[in-house]
Amino acid sequence: MSSTQVITCTTPDQLADTVASRLIDAIVDAQAARGTASIVLTGGSTGIAVLASVKASPLRDRVDWQRVELWWGDERFVPADDPDRNDRQADEALLGAIPLDPARVHRMPASDGTLGDDPDAAAEWYAGQLTAANDGSDAWFDVLMLGLGEEGHTASIFPESPAAYDERVACAVRDCPKPPPTRISMTFPTLARAREVWMMTAGRAKADAVAQALGGASRSQIPAAGPHGLIRTLWLLDEAAAASVRH
Numbered sequence: 001m002s003s004t005q006v007i008t009c010t011t012p013d014q015l016a017d018t019v020a021s022r023l024i025d026a027i028v029d030a031q032a033a034r035g036t037a038s039i040v041l042t043g044g045s046t047g048i049a050v051l052a053s054v055k056a057s058p059l060r061d062r063v064d065w066q067r068v069e070l071w072w073g074d075e076r077f078v079p080a081d082d083p084d085r086n087d088r089q090a091d092e093a094l095l096g097a098i099p100l101d102p103a104r105v106h107r108m109p110a111s112d113g114t115l116g117d118d119p120d121a122a123a124e125w126y127a128g129q130l131t132a133a134n135d136g137s138d139a140w141f142d143v144l145m146l147g148l149g150e151e152g153h154t155a156s157i158f159p160e161s162p163a164a165y166d167e168r169v170a171c172a173v174r175d176c177p178k179p180p181p182t183r184i185s186m187t188f189p190t191l192a193r194a195r196e197v198w199m200m201t202a203g204r205a206k207a208d209a210v211a212q213a214l215g216g217a218s219r220s221q222i223p224a225a226g227p228h229g230l231i232r233t234l235w236l237l238d239e240a241a242a243a244s245v246r247h
């Protein structure tokens with residue numbers, strides 16, 4: 001398990017620009033090394049701000065977007081056209097402006113999709129997609145980006161929730177404290193399959209959860225403490241979110 005490196009930026013905007021620049025570099029490096037890049041996106045304000053920064057970056061066309069695989073760490077289980085959808089917010093922030101190969105954009109099912117309003121079936125289907133696309137290799141992703149909630153959740157794994165103990169590849173999550181209540185989430189075993197894990201958040205409201213996660217809390221109590229990269233684990237914060245971290 002890789003050790004954790006903390007990078008602190010002055011403001012949320014600088015954080016988004018810093019992560020966006022790192023993401024472009026990481027994709028270019030992965031494509032040079034392995035021909036493609038596999039990236040896991042996250043919802044939440046920081047995750048979407050990063051995508052908007054990539055869109056605005058003069059460096060974005062260094063990437064061969066046709067050879068990028070996109071996955072989501074979690075998704076709100078609502079109709080496909082619901083503005084709450086992480087993938088819809090990602091489309092508006094970046095994906096609609098870059099020449100991705102649609103076959104490489106792996107969206108989690110919506111509640112009005114062909115699988116119907118069944119989050120368990122949706123999670124099982126996505127697990128099948130992940131497993132089929134990653135033929136037994138240890139590292140499924142090059143960069144897995146995650147956000148963090150005030151009480152320590154990450155993806156849609158909430159403290160002391162069944163998802164925190166689920167050993168499958170993905171699972172349905174119900175009665176989430178953060179609306180909407182029903183979601184699909186990668187589980188800890190899947191969040192462990194990235195070369196690099198980037199935990200990124202901003203704002204004073206996250207400072208306690210950040211400090212607990214970096215201070216040794218258990219992943220069941222503070223799920224953001226759980227994910228680590230096979231090679232590298234980065235915590236990318238603004239100064240407000242880092243305020244309680246002991247240096």
Ligand code: 6PG
Nearest residue numbers: 043044045046147148149154155
């Ligand atoms: C979601 C996200 C979730 C998010 C955190 C942080 O679907 O809501 O995946 O894990 O990243 O809740 O969100 P904010 O950055 O908006 O606080």
